[in-house]
Amino acid sequence: MKDYQNYVNGQWVSSAKTLTIYSPINDEKLGTVPAMSQEEVDVAMAAARKALPAWRALSAYERAQYLHKAADILEERKDQIGEILAKEVSKDIKASISEVDRSAHLIRYAAEEGLRVYGSSLEGGTYEPAAKSKISLIRREPVGVVLAIAPYNYPVNLSASKIAPALIGGNVVMFKPPTQGSISGLLLAQAFAEAGLPAGVFNTITGRGSEIGDYIIEHPEVNFINFTGSTPIGQKVGKLAGIRPIMLELGGKDAAVVLEDADLDHTAKEIVSGAFSYSGQRCTAIKRVLVMDAVADQLAAKLQAEVEKLTVGDPFENKDITPVIDESSALFIEGLVQDAQKKGAVELTPYKREKNLIWPTLLDHVTTDMEIAWEEPFGPVLPIIRVSSLDEALTICNQSEYGLQSSIFTSNYPLAFDFASKLEVGTVHINSKTQRGPDNFPFLGVKGSGAGVQGIKYSIEAMTKVKSVVFDIQ
Ligand code: NAP
Ligand code: G3P
Numbered sequence: 001m002k003d004y005q006n007y008v009n010g011q012w013v014s015s016a017k018t019l020t021i022y023s024p025i026n027d028e029k030l031g032t033v034p035a036m037s038q039e040e041v042d043v044a045m046a047a048a049r050k051a052l053p054a055w056r057a058l059s060a061y062e063r064a065q066y067l068h069k070a071a072d073i074l075e076e077r078k079d080q081i082g083e084i085l086a087k088e089v090s091k092d093i094k095a096s097i098s099e100v101d102r103s104a105h106l107i108r109y110a111a112e113e114g115l116r117v118y119g120s121s122l123e124g125g126t127y128e129p130a131a132k133s134k135i136s137l138i139r140r141e142p143v144g145v146v147l148a149i150a151p152y153n154y155p156v157n158l159s160a161s162k163i164a165p166a167l168i169g170g171n172v173v174m175f176k177p178p179t180q181g182s183i184s185g186l187l188l189a190q191a192f193a194e195a196g197l198p199a200g201v202f203n204t205i206t207g208r209g210s211e212i213g214d215y216i217i218e219h220p221e222v223n224f225i226n227f228t229g230s231t232p233i234g235q236k237v238g239k240l241a242g243i244r245p246i247m248l249e250l251g252g253k254d255a256a257v258v259l260e261d262a263d264l265d266h267t268a269k270e271i272v273s274g275a276f277s278y279s280g281q282r283c284t285a286i287k288r289v290l291v292m293d294a295v296a297d298q299l300a301a302k303l304q305a306e307v308e309k310l311t312v313g314d315p316f317e318n319k320d321i322t323p324v325i326d327e328s329s330a331l332f333i334e335g336l337v338q339d340a341q342k343k344g345a346v347e348l349t350p351y352k353r354e355k356n357l358i359w360p361t362l363l364d365h366v367t368t369d370m371e372i373a374w375e376e377p378f379g380p381v382l383p384i385i386r387v388s389s390l391d392e393a394l395t396i397c398n399q400s401e402y403g404l405q406s407s408i409f410t411s412n413y414p415l416a417f418d419f420a421s422k423l424e425v426g427t428v429h430i431n432s433k434t435q436r437g438p439d440n441f442p443f444l445g446v447k448g449s450g451a452g453v454q455g456i457k458y459s460i461e462a463m464t465k466v467k468s469v470v471f472d473i474q
Pocket of ligand 2: 153154158281282283284434435436437
């Protein structure tokens with residue numbers, strides 16, 4: 001139990017108001033974090049603005065050294081940060097430590113990628129006679145002050161995936177961790193602080209998004225908003241951003257489409273892993289199965305067998321299914337299951353809940369009049385929708401408000417590529433579960449799943465802007 005502080009202008013500072021963080025596993029009191037006031041936010045924003053010129057004047061190579069140091073510190077502490085992370089967001093301890101390790105590697109990759117941000121030059125050559133004597137020297141420059149806001153389910157990785165590309169691109173960062181996950185976020189911040197970043201280059205803001213969120217989004221010092229979270233909040237961020245550039249990674253309803261010629265044993269394993277890892281609390285979780293009638297019974301039986309193998313309980317015993325983030329989320333999930341049951345869905349594995357611990361639930365014969373066919377449960381519940389044709393599958397896939405990822409399971413690759421081209425999503429996986437990684441790949445959502453493209457190189461590009469310097473060569 002510790003009273004954590006924010007990192008502002010190179011100092012660790014407290015606030016008059018604090019928030020107490022409890023573990024969703026057992027209500028253990030983990031510590032307190034500051035609830036920053038608007039005045040304190042202003043001080044941090046001013047420090048960032050002041051630090052920007054000197055930071056952007058460094059070479060990418062010089063900035064990369066700080067990131068490598070931060071990554072080394074993070075890696076050294078992956079066990080202790082992983083333990084806090086597991087307690088804070090009820091993620092199994094192995095996955096929690098792995099998230100911290102993955103983040104250290106992401107930071108290193110961003111440091112290296114930042115050395116390869118190249119400009120270009122263009123010679124005039126349009127219809128105007130004077131054009132041919134002009135040259136444009138095209139460079140990329142930092143956008144300025146980046147506000148990075150992260151969700152609870154990856155409080156270290158989805159923070160580092162914003163912070164590192166922003167910093168290597170020459171930006172300064174205001175980092176708002178999720179409240180449930182803020183201790184983990186501050187421990188990540190500590191790694192950047194101990195790497196020796198100059199004062200003001202990196203600052204943290206803790207406090208409930210519902211209280212301080214609008215103020216930081218609308219803050220005049222903010223040049224870019226890099227947000228990951230739910231679609232409703234993301235839409236609000238988009239409205240408040242005005243004409244400032246944003247990156248939004250939002251909710252998902254990833255479909256796994258299973259055709260008659262799929263390898264059903266492999267498919268069942270991939271789907272269960274994709275749907276139930278971290279109890280389904282992943283934006284890229286498989287959140288619906290669309291299976292051709294001809295193989296639906298076989299697949300349902302295989303899925304049931306795989307789900308029945310899942311262990312349930314304590315994240316520190318590396319159970320597969322752990323308590324979801326809070327009881328209100330659990331009740332939301334329960335409502336979706338009850339609606340489906342009422343409308344005729346068949347429970348292949350029985351629904352059971354104890355407070356915020358929900359047993360993995362596989363629902364068959366789900367129809368499109370059921371809420372669970374369309375809502376994002378963000379929990380360990382998977383609906384099976386049976387379809388009679390590929391066209392029907394495509395229609396249902398694209399009717400979703402979301403467009404993050406999809407998987408298709410088939411042995412017919414030409415058909416898979418054709419189907420992929422018709423899906424309104426950011427990424428299609430062929431014969432594997434939906435997932436964000438590898439972290440250097442482009443990662444994006446369309447429709448209600450977001451705006452802009454993450455992925456290390458893409459994030460650096462998004463948070464740098466073009467500067468064209470034109471001169472005459474005659
Ligand atoms: P959330 O409730 O939207 O919160 C996300 C972040 O936004 C948190 O830091 C939150 O702070 C902050 N926030 C809340 N209200 C705000 C406001 N008015 N202004 C500014 N910031 C505000 O999402 P979550 O529950 O943490 O994460 C689950 C959701 O995120 C799911 O929908 C999931 O699909 C999505 N997600 C998407 C991706 C992706 O890459 N596409 C990845 C992970 C999660 P507080 O914690 O203080 O409320
Ligand atoms: O929901 C977080 C999203 O980034 C999932 O990451 O690697 O588990 O697919 P991953």
